[in-house]
Amino acid sequence: MSNEAVHWAMDRAPMLRTEKGKPDTTSRHVLQALAEHAHKDGSNAHPSVLRIQYRTGYDRRTVQRALRRLEDAKLISRDGMVQDRIKWQLAMSLTRPASDWEEIERAEEAEREATAARVRKHRQAKRVTDSASVTESDVTDSASVSNALELRYVTDSASVCNARSAALTTNQPSVQPPVTKNSSSPAAQTDAPAPSVAAISPTLAKGGPQQDHYLEAFGAFWLTYPKKKSREEAKKAWVAAIERGADPQHIVDAAQGYARERAGEDPKFTKHPATWLNKGCYDDEPDTLGKPQLRAVSGDGYRPFQLPKNVDYSKGF
Template identity: 60%
Template structure:
């Protein structure tokens, strides 16, 4: 297996398209299977169709069609045969354009803006302004706009403010609970939309500070220390996308084990690793013990009561 070929197939190879113009995810998966059997320069890849089926889970026809699409896109080229199997050369000179990432970021921002607009509209539908208050009963009292009462109240009994008029015993709500005078005044006032007040115990703020402070643990476990400020911005962006801090730290530990004794020039920078969501590409098994300065350390686990502020 070649690390260079795998990195190319997973991240740097141009994304081929289907006949309908959609990203060819099936072909991408087959390309990664070919890269697993290629040399560092992308040559001498000759897995059998059966091996690719076993690796990807696709049927024979699907694999053959994906190979034809990859060949048409010039991502692979026939280079003879080995024991009756086609030998492929991967076009590792082709690189995915940087605009692909910019397009994904733009689509993500548009999605978030649309979601925020839907949420705003949903909240506005549940709010109604109390422009007028009408109380009906045996006294026939009517008040127009609770803020502009001038005394024009008509009834046959002693005049009382419509908001102070208590309902009779026979006027019951469905749950038999009568509104208080204060509640009537409150319901008649123009509605004010406001954000929910923060929790008294400050748990929300503590959780955010806790997730941000956990960046120190990520930085300690990541195998390459480059551009800390850029990595910090990428960490915050990942949290805003809903990434789990513990998942990212576990992914950094797994990536460190993968890159052990490997050439560091092929190790992704931490900001790149976070922006591309590589923490989701790592295996989700139990991490092994780490060795730091000749001593074994248990895998890092976030402690809700701990303070990692020094690391961030």
């Protein structure tokens, strides 16, 4: 085997092309197999077709056609016979043009630019989609916009509750400043009356077109629900629930009932708002049963059950 011949076959020999203009990799592989059996000047290459089949993995007809294409391109020529095998001479004077490398570089650069353009287009489309999904639709006036924004804040202030009641009575949204979330007890929030959809979304309350105003009443639900997690996912679930035919006021009332059920419970077992909406929990029957509590009878009435003290349990009962 000659390193010079192998180097020529792998790097410097002209690349044949198929009818579609693609590199003829089959002929290239066969040429490399011939070079492994040639002298350093490219002469005396006489491997059998069977050897080339074993070396390349091609069938006999494929190898013969590749040898014919190489011979037609003047990259190899017949130089006699050796034991019933054709002896080939490699045309190592022929080299591939420098434009082949430049063509590959241009194709690589074009592919990088196309990939970058696809990434930019995808990111731009994602930004537009995200912006459209979280943007609340226009309300009837500027006061309604301010009210929808302010009602996102959780508060137990009596003055704010009075303002909500007035908005419910007059069917006109009122504007109140944001109040901090400091609350003396969980019951103070859960016992507050559920905000009316009419205070947030007069259009929905009056039965107007809902397609453009699904998110107007979302503030009332978010204010009421006992667990504030994944607001954007909750918005999508809210819109999906209304599109399925759920009434916004019914969802808000059910969320108020669920908040009362979860008062004083471990918050990690409270459903996320998106999960609660997607599963249609607003149609569940409220839990009217009290929480079970073990009690024992004593002489002075009922009291919570406690284990007896100073009892030796090793002796059994």
